[in-house]
Amino acid sequence: MKIRTRLTLLFTLITAMLLGVYSFSIYYSSKEAREKSFYSELQNEAIAKADLFFQSSLPEQEMHKLYKNNNRTLNEVQVAIYDSNHQLIYHDDAKVDYVKETPAMLSQIFQKKKINFFLNNLQVIGMVYHHSGKSYAVTAASYDKYGYEYLTHLLTISIIAFISILILIYLAGIFLSKKALSPLSEMVNQIKKITAGKLQLRLKTTGEKDELNELAQNFNGMLKRLENSFDSQKHFVSNISHELRTPLSAIITELELASEKEQTKEEYRQTIRYALEDARNMAKLSNSLMDLAKASYDPNEISFSEVRLDEILLESYTKITRENPAYKVSLNIENEVEEHQLITQGNEYLLQVAFNNLIDNACKYSPEHICSIDVIAHKNTLSISFTNTGIIISREDLQRIFEPFYRSETSKKEKGYGIGLFLTEKIIHLHHATISVASEHNKTIFTIQFEIPGS
Template sequence: MTIRNRLTLISSLTFGVVFALAALVVYYTFVVASERIIFSDLQKTGLLSAMFYLEEDELSIREHNRIRTDFEEEMQQTDVKVYDRSGRLRYGNGQFRESVTPAMLTRIREEGRVRFKTAGYYYYGLHYPDNQGDFVVVVAADHSFFTEQRNQLLLMMGIALGIGLLLIFLLSHVLSRLAYRPISSVIHQVNQLQAHNLERALTLPRTKDELRELISTFNGLLLRLSENFVIQKNFINYVSHEFKTPLASITGNLEVFAQRDRSPAEYRKVSETVLAEVSQLEHILNNLMILAGLRTNPQGNATFRADELLWDVMDRVFERWPQAKPLIGLDVSVADAGRLVVSGYRNQLHMAVYNVIDNAVKYAQGKPVAIALAESEGVLQLTVKDQGSGIPPAELQFVHQPFYRGSNVGDTKGSGIGLSLAVLICKQNGVGFSLTSNEQGTLATFNFSQL
């Protein structure tokens, strides 16, 4: 069952239940109020009857005639019987279809005034002592008129319930279609989504309700999915690019080497080349495993000098970027050599520092890069500052994500893995890392743990 039909049925059922309960209250109130009026009229008629039959000898002719007039008006729809002390009928119009039992008369005498009903009549009994004796006046009214009114009321309420249910069903069906229209629009937009256009946000409804909040949340999910697809794509590109060169070198060397017999020196040379390429593949695999959190420090923390680590990193940087050597400024200003000793996994931290400096040189676009190793408030601090175009403020929070690349990198090649790998390595080795950026450049800071 669709939501629209369910809403229609629920609203119709709710109306039916509420109307039925209201009808029961109205019916009960009508019956109680009507019977109260009937018994009140019977009480009045009983008093008039007693005065008409029993007070004739005590009233003037004028007063008795006035009572007679009122009595005759009341008697049009009422039967009256007057019984003496022995239970014998003394007065009355003689039209009762049911006789009053001695038990009823005794009860009336004991209680003074009694009202009750049977299958055909409403009764009101009145004990009326008089100078002529002890009498009981019993007044009765037929059920038929009240029953007819009650049945008409039930019929009208039944008709109103049927018409109301029909109208509520039709209105609920129309209103549910209108209320479901934004959901239909969302379903249509979702059906248009593909892996290549997940970043396209769904149109938000103009209302400020839960549906708008749901669609806004779903748009956030789509954005995260889109980012994950981009990360996966960059991951595949990174792996294929990084693995392609060593594998091609290994394959080429082996193919050439297998064309004819080789000397032991040539075997040794090819073996060294293949081992070097395999070592490069292992290095790439280690990077990926560290990035995935599958490999941490297998050797435990060790102590080493931060300046020696920095020189090793710079050798590798100058090897890759020989043209940038004049642009890189290096300053080590720690007088006490003992303050340069830090703890951590050296190979991993070497990788992290190299990735940050490599990024600085790459995105500096031929501008100077300042690298400084110094103490700041008792903490050994390594800073790397470039004068590139910087990172947009809105994207700074995403640069730590694997394979994420800023929107302003242009044609500069990269995989987006270096900075995220550096962040993860620093976290695993207890090294503080922070990154600030603006239009004048980017500043990366390492805070090393000293002994």
């Protein structure tokens, strides 16, 4: 069921319930008012007949004739009068006695002074009437023809109005829901046009501060992120293909040359060494790509635990110096740094990959192959700086240094793929930390800022 239909039916149902309660209240209050009003009329009629009987000189026969004449055209009230001994002293029509008063009923009238009740369709009132120091029981009964006709008419009008209003409400609901949801229908039509090849398309937005406009803005934001992601993937795949093609072509060429002509034993060894070096470069590139894939996971899929940054730095320091004996790395932790400031929530493997990249880069591009690591605690942050001396990085290269596969002219002299710093930045951001770079005065410094928990 469409939202428009569901909203219309829900709106109609709620209106029907409210209208039903209102109509029932009106009908019930009218019914109660009619009943009370007719009891008052019966009481007035009983008093009037008793006054006429006791205080006027009109004979009883004339009163009977008057009752019968009125009863032909009107629902005349039938009145009966009894004395304190329960003896009938007057009745409008004793032959057609509506009430058929019993001694128990008359005793109740004298005891309670006034009673009223229904007898089939008739309403009956019984009351005590005083005259000349004596008490009499007077009963009055009649059928409220006009009152019931009014209630029937009111009920008919209410039912017709109820059904008519519901039909109008349903039609109005269809119109209003269609008008209210027309921007959503337009969005759906626009979304159908957006494909993987048309991620540059956007939903139309307005200046209105409503939920639909907010939805369109957020959807456009998602499209922008997807477009950037798709572009990055295209760029990523293109660069991977290029980077893998170079060592593969070299290996194929070397092996083809070795297979086409006779070579000395040393030349074969040289060819194997070249092929082995290219294969190692491919393995290194593959490992970097695997690390990049891990850093690109959904953060919820990466396991985080309590780790010590100084221990991870020490492991990176040991690994780099063991693999590259020519590298000289120093680790300096300020005395003011407390143990709890070195603890953070993180992924040990990814952090080690990031630190390895920064140490390796610092030593690789330093003429003396020296990297100095400084750990300093501030009020709310722990700062880790990786410093090397040598050729500074230009301002233009600094702006693009964290782009994937980007390599400056000076860095192309060394082996690399332009993945390390891009991967390092993703890992650092994954740990809710920041990384910055400054290169001046013959020094290049990469600085990571971790928030100190509980600060």
